[in-house]
Amino acid sequence: xxxxxxxxxxxxxxxxxxxxxxxxxxxxxxxxxxxxxxxxxxxxxxxxxxxxxxxxxxxxxxxxxxxxxxxxxxxxxxxxxxxxxxxxxxxxxxxxxxxxxxxxxxxxxxxxxxxxxxxxxxxxxxxxxxxxxxxxxxxxxxxxxxxxxxxxxxxxxxxxxxxx
Numbered sequence: 001x002x003x004x005x006x007x008x009x010x011x012x013x014x015x016x017x018x019x020x021x022x023x024x025x026x027x028x029x030x031x032x033x034x035x036x037x038x039x040x041x042x043x044x045x046x047x048x049x050x051x052x053x054x055x056x057x058x059x060x061x062x063x064x065x066x067x068x069x070x071x072x073x074x075x076x077x078x079x080x081x082x083x084x085x086x087x088x089x090x091x092x093x094x095x096x097x098x099x100x101x102x103x104x105x106x107x108x109x110x111x112x113x114x115x116x117x118x119x120x121x122x123x124x125x126x127x128x129x130x131x132x133x134x135x136x137x138x139x140x141x142x143x144x145x146x147x148x149x150x151x152x153x154x155x156x157x158x159x160x161x162x163x164x
Contacts, residue, residue: 031083039081059090109151132156
């Protein structure tokens with residue numbers, strides 16, 4: 001229930017043109033008002049389609065990955081979920097996306113322990129950037145093979161330009 005509210009709130013407010021900082025501040029206040037045991041993770045990815053400038057905004061979210069050529073970068077923000085602190089603890093991670101980069105965003109159920117993270121990184125390092133849907137399916141199946149039965153969500157985005 002909370003995750004649906006958070007997703008709908010973020011989508012609606014950002015679509016209406018409110019700044020990300022304002023939306024996150026208000027969201028943090030709303031989640032805090034929900035009670036002592038109420039919190040929500042936030043994992044946003046923003047891509048400037050013209051210049052390739054990208055930003056992750058993470059608050060208590062699982063690591064994300066950028067596959068750039070033969071290298072895989074792990075982006076992990078050490079923040080707490082929304083609603084835990086009086087202030088917005090979200091961290092912004094900026095980078096320049098390039099042609100053929102692959103962005104992988106996962107829920108925390110994909111890599112619940114160090115062994116899962118190591119296995120996921122090995123998969124990302126050894127597999128070429130195939131179709132995003134295939135990569136998402138592979139990562140989901142890898143998680144399921146490790147005994148994950150819920151909270152397994154994967155988003156894979158491949159950066160390309162029709163001009164090339």
